[in-house]
Structure formats: structure tokens, C-alpha cells
Amino acid sequence: MIYLDNAATTKVDSKVVKKMLPYFEKEFGNSSSIHERGLKAKEALENSRRIIANSINANPKEIYFTSGGTESNNLAIKGIAFASRDANKENNHIITTKIEHKCVMDACKWLETQGFRVTYLNVNQEGFIDLKQLEGSITKNTILVSVIHGNNEIGTIQDIEAIGKICKKHGVLFHSDACQSFTKTEINVVNQGVDLLTINAHKIHGPKGIGALYIKEGIKITPLNHGGGQERNIRSGTENVPGIVGFAEAVKIADKKNIPKMEKLRDELIDELLKIKGTKLNGPRNNRLCNNVNISFKGIEGEAIGGDLNDNGIASSTGSACAERNLDVSYVLTAIGCSHEEGNGSLRLSLSKYTTEKEIQTILKVMPKVVQRLRSISPYGKV
Amino acid sequence: MYSEKTLNRFRKPKFSGEMKKADAVGEVGNFKCGDIMRIYLKVKNNIITDIKFKTYGCVAAIASTDMICELIKGKTIDEANKLTSKEVVKKLGDMPAVKIHCSVLGLNALKEAIGNYKKKHKKN
Numbered sequence: 001m002i003y004l005d006n007a008a009t010t011k012v013d014s015k016v017v018k019k020m021l022p023y024f025e026k027e028f029g030n031s032s033s034i035h036e037r038g039l040k041a042k043e044a045l046e047n048s049r050r051i052i053a054n055s056i057n058a059n060p061k062e063i064y065f066t067s068g069g070t071e072s073n074n075l076a077i078k079g080i081a082f083a084s085r086d087a088n089k090e091n092n093h094i095i096t097t098k099i100e101h102k103c104v105m106d107a108c109k110w111l112e113t114q115g116f117r118v119t120y121l122n123v124n125q126e127g128f129i130d131l132k133q134l135e136g137s138i139t140k141n142t143i144l145v146s147v148i149h150g151n152n153e154i155g156t157i158q159d160i161e162a163i164g165k166i167c168k169k170h171g172v173l174f175h176s177d178a179c180q181s182f183t184k185t186e187i188n189v190v191n192q193g194v195d196l197l198t199i200n201a202h203k204i205h206g207p208k209g210i211g212a213l214y215i216k217e218g219i220k221i222t223p224l225n226h227g228g229g230q231e232r233n234i235r236s237g238t239e240n241v242p243g244i245v246g247f248a249e250a251v252k253i254a255d256k257k258n259i260p261k262m263e264k265l266r267d268e269l270i271d272e273l274l275k276i277k278g279t280k281l282n283g284p285r286n287n288r289l290c291n292n293v294n295i296s297f298k299g300i301e302g303e304a305i306g307g308d309l310n311d312n313g314i315a316s317s318t319g320s321a322c323a324e325r326n327l328d329v330s331y332v333l334t335a336i337g338c339s340h341e342e343g344n345g346s347l348r349l350s351l352s353k354y355t356t357e358k359e360i361q362t363i364l365k366v367m368p369k370v371v372q373r374l375r376s377i378s379p380y381g382k383v
Numbered sequence: 384m385y386s387e388k389t390l391n392r393f394r395k396p397k398f399s400g401e402m403k404k405a406d407a408v409g410e411v412g413n414f415k416c417g418d419i420m421r422i423y424l425k426v427k428n429n430i431i432t433d434i435k436f437k438t439y440g441c442v443a444a445i446a447s448t449d450m451i452c453e454l455i456k457g458k459t460i461d462e463a464n465k466l467t468s469k470e471v472v473k474k475l476g477d478m479p480a481v482k483i484h485c486s487v488l489g490l491n492a493l494k495e496a497i498g499n500y501k502k503k504h505k506k507n
Binding site: 378 | 399416419420441
């Protein structure tokens with residue numbers, strides 16, 4: 001199987017698995033316990049926290065482990081919303097974008113039912129927000145700006161440094177969901193002015209079920225989980241030590257050299273696929289995640305393309321309505337101005353450090369045949 | 384997610400294609416919902432002697448239209464008109480719940496074609 005669905009999840013690196021294994025049967029202790037086993041777990045936990053903190057230029061005590069990206073985003077948005085409103089009931093406005101991950105979108109929609117007001121910023125055809133619209137949307141009631149760093153569908157990388165500056169100028173907190181961009185582009189929470197940052201392990205060849213939220217020191221946040229007071233009372237629940245150790249190892253072995261390698265394969269894939277008639281690139285050419293390709297094919301539907309690719313041993317993804325549980329075209333593609341036909345005909349191929357030139361060549365051989373076959377079945381296949 | 388029967392139909396549809404001198408054509412759907420089905424009929428003495436389809440849509444959409452074609456070939460138009468989505472899905476060896484509407488849409492295209500045939504026939 002040629003696996004090109006790395007934006008969904010990645011293969012766990014064998015080095016990561018190896019690091020994790022002792023923490024299941026040997027060093028299985030609860031990091032809150034006071035005995036030897038507990039201390040060993042605590043040591044592993046704090047060592048991992050340091051590695052992850054260093055990778056984004058944060059202080060270890062600013063890293064809070066969670067169950068993953070969804071929980072980190074929920075904690076950031078709801079936690080800041082409640083803590084801010086508790087401080088002053090007029091603090092009720094949040095700014096986000098129309099291309100956030102579903103968990104940010106739905107957390108914001110839910111907060112609207114709890115009396116908060118949310119502004120969803122537009123994006124241009126390449127998926128970039130307008131910094132002037134952002135600044136113009138900030139009011140005296142605004143508490144938080146949440147903008148996804150690297151978009152999971154179309155790969156757009158927002159200028160978080162510029163966003164950070166605007167937020168700082170107006171005294172508004174800035175959260176960014178960096179699950180897709182983490183280790184794939186530069187992140188430095190201090191230089192870029194990020195107050196809260198969501199990261200996770202399974203997008204970077206680490207295990208599923210583990211993530212972290214960076215919360216700048218001094219920021220008040222209301223916890224969502226109440227209980228044993230782990231993670232400095234912000235996230236109760238026994239820490240997932242094997243997961244945390246694996247997460248840290250994935251961060252440690254992430255090699256910057258893989259970025260240009262993936263970029264080269266990505267560009268080759270984009271350039272060659274666009275040679276097929278009736279195709280269109282979704283997302284930008286520059287400031288794009290090094291592993292994201294998203295192309296729309298005229299006259300055919302994405303789930304069917306994915307079905308044919310699967311038959312050819314290639315794993316892909318689509319923003320088509322047919323592949324969605326709610327039978328709607330991807331709202332991200334809609335936000336960048338894609339028509340229903342373009343949205344339904346979209347295909348996402350997401351690379352990893354394991355993707356090879358040979359695999360790209362295989363896809364480029366298979367793809368025209370798949371497109372031609374499905375177009376021959378389609379009533380609108382003549383392009 | 385899909386049964387082997389559905390996948391095989393999708394991989395090798397038996398009835399996909401156009402028909403130059405069809406006696407009736409029916410088309411339903413739009414790009415918004417993600418499925419467009421067009422069915423061509425050849426009718427002789429009230430019997431469907433030949434049938435072709437063109438489908439823009441997902442795996443389930445393509446497989447169900449092809450199955451519909453197979454189930455009604457050689458049937459009278461009244462028999463064909465009675466075909467239900469349940470029968471189509473059963474023949475395909477079940478389908479995810481969210482995909483059942485694909486088979487309904489295919490049947491709507493068939494009914495549209497039959498309706499068009501009947502209208503034309505009355506006038507003549």
C-alpha cells in the first residue's frame with residue numbers, strides 16, 4: 001500500500017515504539033505515586049515534557065499533556081472562554097476562521113450556545129486570512145483569536161507571527177492549532193507571539209491518543225477535566241506515560257532534512273497531476289505544508305477516485321460530500337471558493353518522510369488511468 | 384465499508400456507456416449532492432431491451448446504477464417501475480446507511496426515463 005493519507009494519521013516510527021515499550025510492562029508506574037516505579041514514570045514524564053517544550057521554545061512548565069489535538073483545542077478555546085468570562089462577564093467574543101479543524105469549529109459553535117459571540121474570518125482563494133479583517137474584528141470584548149497554523153485539507157500555512165503581533169497589540173490571547181504543521185515548519189512560540197498552541201503525536205509518527213497544549217505562563221484557563229489534579233490542575237487524569245514518552249521521541253527524531261525532501265515530491269506530484277486536463281490545485285503554491293497536495297478533478301467524484309486508487313494500492317482522502325457523514329462538501333473547500341463540483345471532485349494526497357520518488361512515479365502512472373476510467377462513466381466526463 | 388459485490392460492480396460496470404438512439408433518457412441529481420445519474424432505455428413492445436447509464440458519483444452511486452440496469456433488462460416498463468431501493472441494495476449485498484440514497488437516486492433516474500418514454504408514447 002502506498003500510504004498518502006498522512007494528514008489523517010502517520011505510521012509510528014519503530015524508534016518511537018521501541019522507546020514506549022518499557023513503559024507498558026516494566027516502568028508501568030503512576031507518575032503520581034511516591035515509590036520507585038512512580039518516580040521512574042515521573043522522571044520519564046518530565047524528561048519528555050522538556051523535549052517537547054524545547055522544540056517550540058517553551059518552558060517545560062508551559063506544556064500540558066492531553067489526549068490529543070481535539071482535547072487540546074477544546075481545552076484552549078473553552079478553557080480561555082470560561083476563565084475570561086469569569087473575570088469579566090463582558091469578555092465574550094472569540095475570533096476564528098472558516099477553515100479550522102472540525103473540533104475548533106464545533107467548540108466555537110457550542111460556545112455560541114453558551115452566550116459567547118464568535119467571528120469566523122473569511123479566507124482568500126488560497127486559504128489565507130486577511131490580517132486587516134482580523135484586526136478590524138477585534139473589539140473590547142474580544143478574548144481570544146484562534147487560527148489554524150497549517151490547514152489539514154489544503155495545506156495553507158498562516159503567518160502566525162503577524163497574527164501574534166496583532167493580538168499582542170490589542171491585548172488579545174492567540175491560540176493556534178499546529179497539529180499539521182508541527183515539525184513540518186518553524187514554530188517558536190516566543191518569537192511568533194503564540195499564547196496557546198495545540199500539538200499532537202500521531203501526525204508526526206508518534207502514537208495516537210496523546211497531545212499537548214502549550215499555555216504561556218500566567219494565562220488563566222478553566223480546566224475541562226476535574227479530578228486528581230494532574231498537569232498542574234489543568235488536566236486531571238493519570239498521565240499516559242507510554243504515549244508521552246513516544247510523543248517526545250517522535251519530536252526528538254523529527255529531522256528538518258525531511259522537509260525539503262517532502263517539498264520536492266509534493267511539487268512533482270502537483271506539477272504532474274495538473275497536466276491532466278480539467279484539474280485545479282486547491283490551496284497555495286507557496287507557504288504550503290511540505291506534505292500536502294489537494295487537487296480537484298472535473299467531472300468525477302472524489303470518493304470514487306479514492307475507491308479506484310485503493311484498488312490500485314494507494315491510500316488517499318477527499319473533501320467530497322459523498323465521503324462525509326453529513327453529506328456536505330468540505331467547508332474548507334467552500335471557504336476558498338470551490339464550486340460543488342470542485343469540492344466533490346477533490347482529492348487529498350498527504351506525504352510523509354517515508355514517501356519515496358518511486359511511489360510518486362507509481363501514482364503518476366495510475367492517476368491518469370483512474371481519471372479517464374471514471375470520466376468515461378460520468379455524464380459530465382468530457383472536459 | 385462496501386461489500387465485494389458493490390466493489391466489483393464499481394470496478395467493472397456492465398452497463399456504463401451512452402446510447403445513440405435511445406427511446407428515452409432520464410437524468411436526476413446535481414453537483415451539490417454529489418450524484419448525477421443518467422439512464423438510457425431502448426424499449427420494444429413495452430419491454431426494456433437495452434439499457435445504459437452514465438453516473439457522476441461515488442462508488443455506491445456507480446455500483447447501484449449498474450445493478451439497476453441489470454435488474455430491469457428484459458422486464459416490461461411497468462415491472463421496471465416497481466423496482467425498489469431495497470431490492471437493489473440486497474442484490475449488492477448491503478450498503479452503508481448513508482449510501483442508500485444513491486440507490487434511490489438511481490431509481491429516480493430510471494423512473495424519469497420511464498416517465499419520459501410514456502409521455503413520448505402517448506403523443507405518438
